[in-house]
Amino acid sequence: MNPSTQGIVGILVGECTGPLPFAESAFFRQLCHIGNQQRMTIYVFCPGWVTSGHRSIPGYTFENGKWIRKQFRAPEIIYDRCISLDKRQQRRKQRCLEILNELQPFVYLTRGLAGKWSVYQALVKHKLFVPFLPHTVRYENSSQLDQWISNHEGEAFLKPQNGSHGKRTLHVKEIKSEPGGGFVVTGRDSSNQPFLRKFHSRQDGLEWIHRFVGSRIFLLQPYLQLNNANGEPFDVRVLMQKNENGNWSMTGMAVRAGRKHTLTSNLHGGGSAHRALPFLTKELGTQDASRAIDTIHHLSEAIPVHLESHFGRLAELGIDFGVDRKGQVWILEVNSKPGRSSLSRIGDMQGARKSVENPIQYARYLLLRKNLA
Structure with missing residues (x-):
């Protein structure tokens, strides 16, 4: 490392249109x-900006109150915030990483997870997690869905393997009064807009769902009643991160409540954030709320260690839990590129600050270990 700096961290992101070519x-x-406070160089770059034959990387850093584009040395650590939506983007990202590794071997801050289905398969192997996991299978075809609905009290929940923010989620409910056994399908489209469709024919509904799924991988689960007394869907988001000593710790916890009669509670869908214990106490009572919080703490401590043993080094995880009207806790999703806005929304400014500090402090920890090795 250059003696004037404590390391170079490149934040890998997806390119987009706007005032800046990246989100977040x-x-x-x-x-x-x-990073500047730690004497580290931090810059943002996109896979398409990295080309073979060039020893420097174009990127953006924030200096003197504004974003500046300039050339940087290859990063010693990569903080991957890039979500690849298709195979073409995945190949471009992989080629970018190959070029960077040729310039200078780098350390991955976090390896990431391989999709919801792989995460479920990893978790279900551990007996600790099994009672808290909704039974999950991959969607195959209309006849499988038809049978599933018949076996699960006339309802089903479908979500995409690689989706985020509640996009493309579906709740299918049988209309028992319909002679043909039709369906009501509620969900969110690819733009995260809520919708409702009613099918008087069961077959029409099944065919529409099959077209909606298309060639994408979807997961099929029981529909869980995860609404509060006002009919608002909610979940509990826990942010687990590694700290300056390389140890996992809970940075914060918040309830995310969606709009009434909508399907998901994600803040991108127009939801609100609340402190977990008061919210659950209001819904479940003191004893059941306390029990649910204890369970969430216990599971949150165990999940990162278990997933690291399957997927390699991780730096942070957003773990989403559902809590039903009986106080049963459910592990809903685990995200290796989590958001953190819910902490500031509930006024947890210490947690919000730590959520930003931890990735840099853990990067510094890895760099120090690398240089001492």
Whole structure:
């Protein structure tokens, strides 16, 4: 490393249109600020900007109150915030990483997870998690869905293997009064807009769902009643991160409540954030709320260690839990590229600050270990 700096961290992101060619600029601005305090160089770059034959990388850093584009040395650590939506983007990202590794071997801050189905398969192997996992299978065809609905009290929940923010989720409910056994399908489209469709014919509904799924991988689960007394869907988001000592710790916890009669509770879908214990106490009572919080803490401590043994080094995880009207806790999803806005929304400013500091401090921990090795 250059004696004037404590390391170079490149934040790998997907390219988009707008005033800046990347999203999450407020988060990355904070990372640059914290990196500067630690005498680290932090910059943002996209896979398409890295080309073979060039020893420097074009990127953006935040200096003197503004974003500046300039050339940087290859990163020693890569913080991957890039979500590849298709195989073409995955190949471009992989080629970018190959070129960077040729320039200088780098350390991955976090390996990431391989999709919801792989995460479920990893978790279900551990007896600790099994009672808290909704039974999950891959969607195959209309006849499988038809049988599933018949076996699960006339309902089903479908979600995409690689989806985020509640996009393309579906709740299918049988209309028992219909002679043909029709369906009501509620969900969110690819733009995260809520919709409702009614099918008087069971077959029409099944065919429409099959077209909606298309060639994408979808997961099929029982529909869980995860609404509060007002009919608002909610979940509990826990942010687990590695700290400056390389140890997992809970940075914060918040309830995310969606709009009434909508399907998901994600804040991108127009939801609100609340402190977990008061919210659950209001819904479940003191004893059941306390029991649910204890269970969430216990599971949150165990999940990161278990998933690291399957997927390699991880730096942070957003773990989403459902809590039903009986107080039963459910592991809903685990995200290796989590958001963190819910902490500031509930006024947990210490947690919000740590959520930004931890990735940089863990990166510094890895660099120090690398240089001492």
